[in-house]
Amino acid sequence: MDPPVALASLSGEADAEWARAGTPFAGAAFIGGIALDAESRAAARATVADRGRSEFLPVDPLAWIADQLDVIVDDEHDLRAGVNVRATSAGAVRDAAAVCADRDAILEVNAHCRQAELCAVGCGETLLADTGRLSEYVAAAAGEGADVSVKVRAEVDGVDLADTARAVAAAGADVIHVDAMDSEGVVGRVKAAAPGQVVIANNGVRDRRTVREYLAAGADAVSVGRPSDDPQVMRRVRAAVDEWADGDGPADATIRAEPPGVSR
Template structure:
């Protein structure tokens, strides 16, 4: 049995994520008690949403008084949040708090008081009119400069920042997520609404943030679809019952131990995201690789040199009988290839280990793309 980091390779807030299954916040419902009941089957949980200043607490009271939905109502945000965080410390679940605030100072004050043991999630997702009028939730997606200011305020306190957004609300999701990354956000938590995997791929191709996909992801098939289009984790909200969470956790654990790379992307020619460059061959013919390299601003020669340098001295630096003389150019194990498989057998590399090596190569490619190149992904 692999340990959690070997299996998934996920670190959040300097802690190993046990499983890429998360609980998303639901106002008035998801608190520490809710999380602890489900702790055996999740890796991270976002409690809340919690209102943290006058305007948002007034909005929460107005929403609750209407009787349409629940809210967390309290007079002392810091005391309540500290109590909830202390309770969550009884589990191995990484704690996150989904916060509704109307100013950067509201967020930085909370972070300064509670410290860096938790993930601070900015609620840029709520669509309740009262919250939007208070200057939070979807308000931030229509006024991204204010959202960026909140991120910077939190990062000035040295904490890990997640941003929860709703796809399709901002003028351009790709531009937005790139700006969130550059402002210092660490995690992007996306309610995909009805957009599906095409939107997820666009977002993955626009930023290197830890990406959590949300919206009706309650079966392993749907979970695997999200992971293969760019997600690092998936989150569940309304259907976060123990049976659903346990099923997702068990299925992805088994899949990771069998396949080696739990969220391996589809190949680029089959609709894969930018991570799938790890599986692409040399750019010697007209195929989706050529326009993909153009969009990320990487010359073909740079791509070739980058992959060859990355695998030099590694187990992927072999395979003279493969199509291009190196496993660095070989495809995913789900695609049949006798030359790749023959090389793996001769080199004593299991298919699972091969996929893990490809994951390492993908991580390096992502770093090069986002730190050394200007890119404008549009597909």
Template sequence: MGETGEVVTDPSLPFRPRVAAASLSGASDAAWAKSAAPSVGAAVLGGLAVDEPTRTAARTMVEDRDREEFLPDDPLAFAEQQLAEVTDMSIVPGLNVRSRTLEPLRRVADVCTVHDAICEINAHCRQAEMCDVGAGQSLLREPDRLAAQVATAAEAGATVSVKVRTEVPGVDVPGIARKIEQVGADAIHVDAMDSEGVVAEIVAATDLFVIANNGVRDRGTVREYLAYGADAVSVGRPSDRPVVLDRVRDATDAWFGEPMEGGR
């Protein structure tokens, strides 16, 4: 992990430049990834609900609260088509996946494996509908179920990341990081909220590739997360704004001493 680079052996990690475009429900598709590609080393599509409990929750969120969600008739075919569209881009692709059950997750992890894409398990979504069916951040309170999801995706051959939140009361995020690493996770994508120091605790506790997220906009925010030991940063809401992505890319390139033209 970290800047030493000796432990991270997965060919997708570290990506360069050390900036990821983070998934945004209903918005992060292949066209979005294409627009971000000049400034990022990775782009995580999704989130995509892949089993019936999470698809029912997503439909409710759309119908009752006008949220944007990806709800294709066939999630697996959608994942295949979207990842195929980004295969030839000079970025590492990823797919953020929400599931309660293991078999649909395994199938989508197979698709990620074929496309050399990161399969990112969503233990992050805080929407009540998603948590009530046992997906999203509810997985942080049931680390054995989260570990089972990680093991399932890893056994399919995928590069596995888990996206987490740090502000869930009573949840030991560094402990969860150790647990998911033991069952095959390669990376952890940390939404640090107002708990940026947790990034350093995760770095100290594991050899996972650590992607730090939340409020990443400029040189100052990039340097704060990287000083805690993060291997990369990600940009969420402003990921459709090239000026923000370029600022973040320049800051990460400068930190890691990599050429500004970047590229994998």
């Protein structure tokens, strides 16, 4: 997949229409996040009620994922689709991964959200402190034949993302999507810990300087979150990664369509 730019999921906003709008600039788009099971859906509803957050809450999450992916896959542009999911059980992740595998889409396990309601039921960044359960989710998704990404967050107390990267890579993760929280150095540590995995760097990607900082730190790709619907920002990011690939970085600095260890 080329270019090495991804659109990062935005709860309640990142759908197929959003992904299609970003196709001139990006090589991948992660829709969602979406809560899969009863507990995570109740927590997502609570974030809407308590704080007015925007969330995807379709009646049937799996049907929503299938419908959204079908729109993206049918697009004329070569965009790799992914789905960021929240769940309280490996079984729910497995079911979503099967839908993704059927459409050559990436299943992204959300170990990133920090909303109190979601963390209270064991979703989001609480998974970073429970590497065993996070690895179980990854293995469940990989077992369905889906390519697997794990979205993680830096600067969580007591969590060493290098250890997390090694654990999820061993469980079958192909991509580690790192919200660096303004700490570029964590990207290099994650890449060193899991050198066979694609590392996507996220947080504050806006322009040539931020793109170059992350790629120089060891990222294979960058992702854009909040300003992903701003063409001016996306043009700057796309120009920066093209410049890096053309002369300032490795020629193969792309998110590959088939990550290491995946066969079809």
